[in-house]
Each structure stands twice: as C-alpha cells, then as structure tokens.
Amino acid sequence: MAGRQRVFNEVLLSVEDISLSFGGVKALTNISFDIRKGEVRAIIGPNGAGKSSMLNCINGFYHPQQGSITYKGVRRAQMRPYEAAAQGIARTFQNIALFKGMSTLDNIMTGRNLRMHTGLLAQALYFGPAQREEIEHRRYVERVIDFLEIQHVRKLQVGRLPYGLQKRVELGRALAAQPELLLLDEPMAGMNLEEKQDMCRFILDVNDEFGTTICLIEHDMGVVMDISDRVVVLDYGRKIGDGVPDEIKKNQAVIDAYLGVSH
Amino acid sequence: MTTAVPRTAEHDTFPKLLVELARKRADMPAYREKEYGIWQTYTWRQVGEHVGLLAAGLIDLGFKRGDRLIVVGDNRPRLYWAMCAAQSLGGVPVPVYQDSVASELAYVVEHAGARFAIAENQEQVDKLLEIQKTVPGLERIIYDDPRGMRHYEGLLSYAEVQKRGAGILNTVPHAVGTETEKGRGSDDAIMLYTSGTTGRPKGAVLSYGNLIWAAKAGAQFDGLREGDELLSYLPMAWVGDHIFSYAQGYVCGLVVNCPESAATVMTDLREIGPTYYFAPPRVLENLITQVTIRMQDAGFIKRRLFRSFMAHARRVGSAILDGRSVGLADRLLYALGDLLVYGPLKNTLGMSRVRIAYTAGEAVGPEIFNFYRALGVNMKQLYGQTEASVFVTIHPNGEVFSDTVGKPVNQVELKIADSGEVLYRSPGVFKEYFKNPQATNDTKTADGWVHTGDAGYLDDRGHLRIIDRANDVGRLKNGTLFAPKFIENKLKFFPHINEAVAFGHGRDFVSAFVNIDMTAVGDWAERRNIAYASYQELASMPAVHKLIASEIDSVNRDLLADPKMAGAQIRRFLVLQKALDADDGELTRTNKVRRGFIGERYKPLVDALYDGSKTAHIKVDVTFEDGRKGTIEGDVSIHDVAPQSASMAALKMAS
Numbered sequence: 001m002a003g004r005q006r007v008f009n010e011v012l013l014s015v016e017d018i019s020l021s022f023g024g025v026k027a028l029t030n031i032s033f034d035i036r037k038g039e040v041r042a043i044i045g046p047n048g049a050g051k052s053s054m055l056n057c058i059n060g061f062y063h064p065q066q067g068s069i070t071y072k073g074v075r076r077a078q079m080r081p082y083e084a085a086a087q088g089i090a091r092t093f094q095n096i097a098l099f100k101g102m103s104t105l106d107n108i109m110t111g112r113n114l115r116m117h118t119g120l121l122a123q124a125l126y127f128g129p130a131q132r133e134e135i136e137h138r139r140y141v142e143r144v145i146d147f148l149e150i151q152h153v154r155k156l157q158v159g160r161l162p163y164g165l166q167k168r169v170e171l172g173r174a175l176a177a178q179p180e181l182l183l184l185d186e187p188m189a190g191m192n193l194e195e196k197q198d199m200c201r202f203i204l205d206v207n208d209e210f211g212t213t214i215c216l217i218e219h220d221m222g223v224v225m226d227i228s229d230r231v232v233v234l235d236y237g238r239k240i241g242d243g244v245p246d247e248i249k250k251n252q253a254v255i256d257a258y259l260g261v262s263h
Numbered sequence: 264m265t266t267a268v269p270r271t272a273e274h275d276t277f278p279k280l281l282v283e284l285a286r287k288r289a290d291m292p293a294y295r296e297k298e299y300g301i302w303q304t305y306t307w308r309q310v311g312e313h314v315g316l317l318a319a320g321l322i323d324l325g326f327k328r329g330d331r332l333i334v335v336g337d338n339r340p341r342l343y344w345a346m347c348a349a350q351s352l353g354g355v356p357v358p359v360y361q362d363s364v365a366s367e368l369a370y371v372v373e374h375a376g377a378r379f380a381i382a383e384n385q386e387q388v389d390k391l392l393e394i395q396k397t398v399p400g401l402e403r404i405i406y407d408d409p410r411g412m413r414h415y416e417g418l419l420s421y422a423e424v425q426k427r428g429a430g431i432l433n434t435v436p437h438a439v440g441t442e443t444e445k446g447r448g449s450d451d452a453i454m455l456y457t458s459g460t461t462g463r464p465k466g467a468v469l470s471y472g473n474l475i476w477a478a479k480a481g482a483q484f485d486g487l488r489e490g491d492e493l494l495s496y497l498p499m500a501w502v503g504d505h506i507f508s509y510a511q512g513y514v515c516g517l518v519v520n521c522p523e524s525a526a527t528v529m530t531d532l533r534e535i536g537p538t539y540y541f542a543p544p545r546v547l548e549n550l551i552t553q554v555t556i557r558m559q560d561a562g563f564i565k566r567r568l569f570r571s572f573m574a575h576a577r578r579v580g581s582a583i584l585d586g587r588s589v590g591l592a593d594r595l596l597y598a599l600g601d602l603l604v605y606g607p608l609k610n611t612l613g614m615s616r617v618r619i620a621y622t623a624g625e626a627v628g629p630e631i632f633n634f635y636r637a638l639g640v641n642m643k644q645l646y647g648q649t650e651a652s653v654f655v656t657i658h659p660n661g662e663v664f665s666d667t668v669g670k671p672v673n674q675v676e677l678k679i680a681d682s683g684e685v686l687y688r689s690p691g692v693f694k695e696y697f698k699n700p701q702a703t704n705d706t707k708t709a710d711g712w713v714h715t716g717d718a719g720y721l722d723d724r725g726h727l728r729i730i731d732r733a734n735d736v737g738r739l740k741n742g743t744l745f746a747p748k749f750i751e752n753k754l755k756f757f758p759h760i761n762e763a764v765a766f767g768h769g770r771d772f773v774s775a776f777v778n779i780d781m782t783a784v785g786d787w788a789e790r791r792n793i794a795y796a797s798y799q800e801l802a803s804m805p806a807v808h809k810l811i812a813s814e815i816d817s818v819n820r821d822l823l824a825d826p827k828m829a830g831a832q833i834r835r836f837l838v839l840q841k842a843l844d845a846d847d848g849e850l851t852r853t854n855k856v857r858r859g860f861i862g863e864r865y866k867p868l869v870d871a872l873y874d875g876s877k878t879a880h881i882k883v884d885v886t887f888e889d890g891r892k893g894t895i896e897g898d899v900s901i902h903d904v905a906p907q908s909a910s911m912a913a914l915k916m917a918s
Binding site (some may be wrong): 138139142143145146147149151152154155201205208209 | 298299300301410411413414523524526527530
C-alpha cells in the first residue's frame with residue numbers, strides 16, 4: 001500500500017531555519033519544514049540524525065540557538081514545555097515515561113491535569129464542583145480507554161503491563177489532553193508485528209476520528225510509508241528530503257543516507 | 264418473586280414475549296452492558312422500543328418474512344435485539360462465531376442464503392465485505408460500533424437503520440406489530456451452524472416451539488426466577504448462549520449482562536455477581552489454575568489456611584450443599600471456613616450469588632467439578648446438543664455425581680441403541696438441517712429419535728453416563744477397547760496438559776500427542792528457574808517432558824484400575840511444539856479436537872510413534888491471528904512410558 005493521497009493546506013506549525021548545538025556538537029543545522037493541520041507527518045533518519053532533538057524543540061524542551069517556530073500563526077522565541085502543552089501540543093516518549101506505580105486510569109487522568117480548573121482546596125474537599133469536574137474528566141478518559149481498547153487493564157498498575165500496552169497507555173495519556181498536535185517519538189519501537197499493526201490502526205484512527213494532527217518519529221520504513229502523508233528526512237542534523245512517501249522512496253540522498261555511501 | 268415458568272400459550276414467539284415483558288416488567292432491567300467503565304442498564308420498555316425501531320428500519324430496507332439475518336460479533340445487547348427485530352418480521356437470525364475466518368463465515372452466509380448481515384464492528388465488517396465479493400447475495404451490511412468506519416461507503420449504521428425505522432413508524436405505527444402478530448410457534452426461529460468434528464458445518468433449524476419448550480423445561484428443572492442475572496460471555500452462535508441468554512431471557516425475564524470486552528470477563532463477573540452461571544470445563548479449569556498459582560504466591564499463613572480449609576470443604580462441602588446429614592462440628596468448621604476462605608474466594612471468582620451453575624460441552628474432571636461444589640457453588644453437569652435445543656439431561660439437586668451427566672429433563676425420552684449409542688426424543692428436537700435432507704435423515708429417525716453420536720449407558724441410579732463419541736470408540740489390534748476421548752480427558756485433567764490426542768485404533772498400543780498449558784507449565788518452569796522464550800521452546804524441554812511423563816504414569820495407573828481399559832495404557836507420547844488451534848482446523852470452533860484431521864496433518868509424527876524412532880521431523884503450515892500463513896518446523900522427541908501392571912502396583916503398595 002502506498003501512502004495515502006490527501007491534500008492539506010493550512011499550516012499548523014512551521015519550523016524556520018533552526019539550528020541547535022550542544023557545545024561543539026551540532027544537533028540540527030538550518031532545518032525548515034512545516035506541519036499542516038490534519039496530516040500525519042513523519043520525521044525519519046538514521047540514528048543520531050537529530051529527530052528527537054527536533055521534537056524536543058517543537059515542544060519547547062530545547063531552545064534552538066537560531067531560527068524560529070511558528071505555531072498556529074504565532075511566532076515564538078522561547079517556550080517552556082508546559083506552555084506548549086497548554087497550547088495543545090502533547091507527546092509520547094521514546095522510552096516510556098509513565099508513572100509506573102499508578103494505574104492505567106490514573107495515568108491517563110493526569111493527561112487531563114491542564115484542563116482541571118477547581119482549586120486545591122475544592123479538590124481536597126472533593127464534594128461539589130471538584131466532584132462534578134472529576135466526573136466530566138473521567139467520562140473523557142473512559143472514551144480514550146474505550147478507543148484504545150485497554151479496558152481490561154484499567155485498574156492495573158502500569159509498571160506490570162507488557163511493553164506494547166504501556167506504549168498504548170502513554171498514547172492514551174497524550175490523547176486525554178485533547179491535543180491539536182500530537183508528537184509521537186518512536187511509537188512502535190520494540191514492538192512485535194501484531195502490536196505494530198494495532199498501533200498503526202490506533203494512530204490512523206486518532207488522526208481520523210479526533211482530527212488530531214500527528215508528527216511521528218519512526219524507524220520502521222514500511223510503517224512510515226504506509227501511514228504518513230508527508231515525510232521529512234534528516235541526516236547528521238541536516239534536512240535531506242521532504243515530500244510524500246513516493247517521492248522519498250525515490251530520493252537518491254535518502255537512499256544513500258540509509259544504505260550508506262562512501263564519501 | 265414469582266416463578267417465571269407459567270405463561271399463556273399465545274406468547275408463542277420471542278417478539279410476542281417481548282411485547283408482554285415491555286408491558287409487565289416495563290421498568291425492570293432487561294439488559295446491561297458495561298461501556299465507558301459503567302454498567303449501562305436498559306429496561307424491558309427500552310428494549311421493546313429499540314427492537315421496534317430496528318425492525319421498522321429493516322422493513323424500510325426491504326427485509327421480508329423468511330429472510331435470514333447474519334449476526335456476527337461479541338455478546339452485545341444490540342446484537343441480541345437485532346435477532347428479535349428480525350424475528351418480529353418473520354425473519355430467521357443466523358448468529359455466527361465471531362472469531363470465524365472469512366472463508367468459514369462465507370460458507371455460512373452463502374449456505375443460509377442471507378441477504379442481510381449485522382456486524383459488531385470494523386473487524387467483522389471487513390470480513391463481510393471480503394465475502395461480498397464472492398457471495399453477491401449478501402446485499403446489506405449493518406454495523407453497530409462506528410469506530411474506524413468513517414471511510415466505508417454503502418454501509419448503514421445501527422442508528423441510521425433505527426432512524427429510518429422511526430420514519431416508517433411515524434406513517435404506519437403498527438408496521439412491526441402486525442408482522443409480529445403473524446408469527447407462529449411452529450415457525451423457524453433460528454439457525455445455528457454446528458461446528459462438527461468432521462465435514463462442513465450444518466445449519467440446525469430450531470422453531471420457537473423448540474426453544475420455548477427448552478427454556479421452560481430448564482427453568483422448571485432448576486427453579487429459575489424472574490430477575491435472575493447472568494453474564495453472557497460465550498459465543499452467541501453457540502446454542503447454549505442462545506438458550507440461556509436469549510430464549511430463557513425472554514421466557515423467564517432474566518437480566519442479561521454483556522461484558523465490556525472478552526478480556527474483562529473476570530472483572531465483570533465479579534461486579535455483576537450472577538445468580539445463573541454457565542462455564543465450559545475449560546474455563547472452570549483455568550480459574551482453578553489461576554487460584555492455585557496465586558495461592559502459591561501467597562504468604563505462609565494464607566497458604567496453610569487455604570490448604571486445610573479446602574481439605575475440609577472437599578470432605579463435607581458437597582454433602583452440606585446437597586442437604587445430607589453432616590455432624591455439628593463439621594458444620595461449624597465449614598461455617599468458619601466460609602467466613603475465612605470460601606466466601607472471599609467465591610467473591611473473587613464472581614460466584615457469591617450463584618444459585619444455579621452448569622458446565623457442559625466436554626467431560627469435566629472430578630477434581631475440578633468437586634472444587635466448586637466444595638466451595639458451596641451448586642455446579643451441575645448438563646448434557647445437551649444443538650439438535651435438542653440444549654437440554655437432554657441435568658443433575659437434579661441432591662443427585663450430583665461427577666461421573667454422570669444427570670437425569671433426563673421432563674418430557675425427554677432416552678434410549679440406548681444396540682451399538683451403545685445414546686438416542687433421545689423431546690419437544691426440543693430440531694426441525695431439520697437447512698438444505699441438507701440427507702444429514703437430517705441420518706440424524707433424526709422418522710418417529711423423532713435423534714442419534715447423539717455419543718456412546719453411553721444408563722446406570723442403576725437412572726443417570727446417563729457418556730463414554731466417548733460412538734464413532735471414535737475403537738479397538739487395539741489385540742481387541743482391547745480403546746476410547747480415545749476417555750484417555751484424553753484423563754490427561755487433560757492435569758493442569759499442565761491443555762490438550763491431548765490419543766491414537767490406538769487398529770494399532771498395537773495406545774500413544775498420545777500432548778499440548779502443554781502455557782500458563783501452568785510456564786509458572787512451573789519459573790519456579791524452577793528454567794528460562795524459556797517461547798511456547799515452542801518450553802514445549803521441547805526435557806524437564807517438561809519428564810513432568811508430562813510422570814502425569815502419564817498416573818493416568819496409566821488409573822486405567823489399570825478399570826479392567827476394561829487396563830490394556831489401553833499409553834505406551835509412547837510426544838509433546839507438540841505448536842498449540843492446537845481452531846484457525847488451523849485442528850480444533851472445532853467449540854475447541855474439540857478433530858482427531859482424524861490431526862492424524863493426517865501430523866502423519867510423520869504418528870508414524871514415528873509406532874515405528875520406534877526416538878525423534879521425528881515435522882513441518883506444518885500455521886495460520887496467524889491476522890490470517891497470514893507461515894510454517895513451523897522442528898524435531899520432536901518421542902518418549903516411551905513403561906506400562907503399569909497389577910503386580911507393580913501391588914509392589915508399590917507393599918513398600
């Protein structure tokens with residue numbers, strides 16, 4: 001199956017001429033690309049190409065020394081991760097970052113944190129407004145649980161779940177925040193074929209049914225070419241390709257980067 | 264509460280019964296479904312409305328009297344209602360096993376000549392769309408869960424059909440009512456395809472009369488009441504679920520609870536606490552395995568408490584349950600045990616409120632069966648068939664024996680043919696196999712007796728005992744009786760053995776294939792620090808083979824005790840590296856082994872069992888869960904088991 005032929009016009013986020021370095025190490029050099037509303041955008045590249053650094057810049061964890069990021073029409077200089085979250089950017093991590101000792105339900109509830117409005121005192125009293133709010137949030141979280149088909153682990157401790165399920169719970173937590181832009185850092189790493197297929201289906205369904213824009217990093221080329229609308233390719237911190245999957249497959253620079261070529 | 268049984272004859276179809284229930288029990292719960300973490304309740308009035316709207320929508324789609332409606336999915340209220348909606352219009356629902364692969368489903372759709380199908384979700388819709396390419400007779404596909412269905416074209420959602428129905432009912436308010444009135448008790452009510460251990464599935468046609476008789480007969484036998492609760496978690500295509508959840512639901516006014524998903528059944532069971540419970544032996548066995556494993560992880564005091572109180576329960580529990588005389592001291596100790604062990608354990612298993620519990624489908628191990636009875640759960644065996652609308656025999660209260668399947672239900676006649684085959688006749692006997700008069704005639708005699716295909720006899724207590732499938736009973740070369748299932752069941756009673764296949768007909772001795780139980784053996788290995796990565800690896804470990812060999816030894820000792828079977832001891836065995844699976848055709852959809860097919864498929868292994876070799880090489884095709892094919896190959900080692908003899912047993916006793 002080739003990539004899906006869909007057209008998107010409205011730019012949700014654009015990255016202009018970004019460079020990031022750690023001391024003398026240049027992680028990213030003059031990168032520009034955009035993410036359009038409603039699409040599935042993939043970032044690929046060999047190990048150490050700067051993919052995760054790129055995601056970290058987008059959600060405000062790293063601050064690039066040069067260039068700018070424009071999100072929903074607002075150009076920003078520096079942004080903290082929680083500000084990014086408040087503006088509708090949610091993410092998952094390459095090596096799962098869940099609260100291992102808490103249940104699936106509680107983990108996903110934390111995704112609603114930014115949307116809770118009652119104060120500490122009201123929450124401590126529980127009855128009244130806090131209870132009403134909790135019920136509202138729980139309703140949404142249950143929708144997410146139903147959507148990701150993790151009802152059977154609702155009340156189990158996350159640390160005891162198999163890896164594939166933990167990944168799904170993490171996706172659930174990100175979804176609970178009702179993000180506009182969802183960043184997925186290697187959502188399928190370490191999964192078996194069946195788990196990968198499930199995950200693909202969930203990602204496509206999230207994109208379809210919630211209308212969430214998705215930007216993902218992934219190593220499995222088959223997966224990337226199947227589910228993404230457009231792909232940007234990084235290598236040694238530079239952008240070497242950008243386009244629909246069919247173009248990327250034919251791009252000589254990309255082929256060289258992946259297969260290796262003598263310089 | 265009143266007993267539910269007596270009802271007037273005019274309510275001779277389920278849609279008519281529903282009209283009555285929606286009036287009489289209007290605001291009482293009829294169905295519950297766990298969704299979004301909460302049990303959503305539907306009253307009988309709501310069910311009446313839902314069914315009416317859907318039926319009207321079906322009229323709009325051109326559904327006619329006699330049309331067949333394929334129903335495929337997990338147990339969902341809306342699928343049960345769809346069956347009633349089809350029946351309201353004189354249609355015949357055809358529930359299909361939800362895990363059938365597309366080709367199996369295609370056979371049923373084509374054979375039944377169905378124009379309409381209703382599917383639970385995208386997974387089932389995809390199969391039906393695949394089928395539609397080769398079976399153009401399938402015109403309409405309706406789906407329930409809209410998840411992932413946004414880009415499908417030409418399909419209708421359940422809600423859309425109901426909306427069309429509302430339109431119809433606005434102009435013709437009695438559109439469904441008049442059709443419902445036309446229904447008669449003698450009409451075809453349902454078609455259930457029986458898996459069969461041989462050949463293509465056959466569509467057994469049951470009438471309303473059959474089902475309503477069976478529902479009442481069963482309810483009368485065990486005093487089922489209005490408002491009794493059950494959890495519907497077994498496939499809708501299976502006759503048992505159809506009787507318990509559907510027919511008895513309408514006849515007795517039961518509350519049908521649908522679990523959230525197949526994986527949450529245990530939790531849901533605990534939350535609902537059903538009063539009416541059914542579980543195949545396999546499930547009962549798994550539960551005990553889980554309990555045992557968890558007890559092994561428990562602390563010292565808990566383990567001791569559990570062990571000593573369970574021993575006491577095994578001694579007196581069943582007698583107390585049957586109301587036989589038990590000494591005061593034993594009763595007090597049992598009451599204490601109930602407080603400390605049995606009560607909490609029953610609660611964990613979701614069996615605190617169970618009044619009537621059945622198991623059937625396969626022989627159940629006495630230890631497994633007695634475990635539940637000892638706890639105070641009124642577990643009984645039931646013997647039945649699709650062709651009988653389930654009920655043939657049940658254990659009466661106070662007469663429960665693990666080696667029999669009970670006494671005939673009221674109005675059921677039994678007889679044993681000269682060949683040893685069991686025959687029965689009852690008002691529940693099916694009408695026919697759809698489009699298969701040959702098979703109908705082979706199974707049902709002109710005067711209404713049905714061949715069960717099971718060999719058995721009536722014992723002096725008037726109870727029926729089943730030995731084996733009549734066709735499977737064979738003889739060794741030296742003439743010794745060989746009952747494969749009898750032997751397989753003995754093997755399967757060990758928690759470490761999940762499945763077994765015995766060979767021996769026309770051979771010199773008996774040999775067996777064994778499938779290990781991944782959970783139990785995995786746990787066993789873990790406790791011994793034996794590392795393994797896969798089922799295949801675990802199944803090929805010498806230590807595991809030794810474990811199985813010791814269990815085969817004790818089966819042989821058991822066989823020795825029975826003079827008829829003493830010559831049919833297992834002499835050689837092997838452990839299969841692949842779990843037998845219905846997707847590969849090795850088991851039926853109801854998980855019975857297809858011995859003949861397995862013998863063909865693993866011919867090199869069977870040959871090796873009899874030519875004395877120590878290992879054999881095998882390569883077989885497997886079907887993965889998503890329908891892709893692959894192959895498994897490997898070397899299987901074969902083990903000899905020394906037969907037990909009377910003198911050896913005596914020696915052991917002496918030492």
